[in-house]
Amino acid sequence: MNDPQSDNARAYWRENIRTVLVLLSVWFAVSYGMGILFTDALDEFQFMGFRLGFWMAQQGAIFCFVILIFVYVIRMNTLDHKYGVDEDQDDFVPDDDYYHLENKPDDSGPQP
DSSP: OOOHHHHHHHHHHHHHHHHHHHHHHHHHIIIIIIIIITHHHHTTSEETTEEHHHHIIIIIHHHHHHHHHHHHHHHHHHHHHHHTOSGGGSOOOOHHHHTOOTTOOOOSOOOO
16 A cells, blocks of 8 residues: 555655765765875865865865855745645744733732
């Protein structure tokens, strides 16, 4: 028996995991590849007055990581919207309505 909702959930998680694996691969390539393995080859180039391998190991990797965070957020928002699980679809109930008390005490002070 194929439940359409469970098929939808499997497809969502399949795309979610694929996104995470791609971004982790980029993260590995930037941090390990450009910061350690290929540093000597990258040092032949200059960037902002520094050798590129050194700069990538010290600063460039941080910039790439921040960019990866933004890419992840954008991609996950797109996936959430595609599969109908985004926050825009939530049935939000304001706190005043949810915690409504019938006999709310009056804060005006003591009554005579």
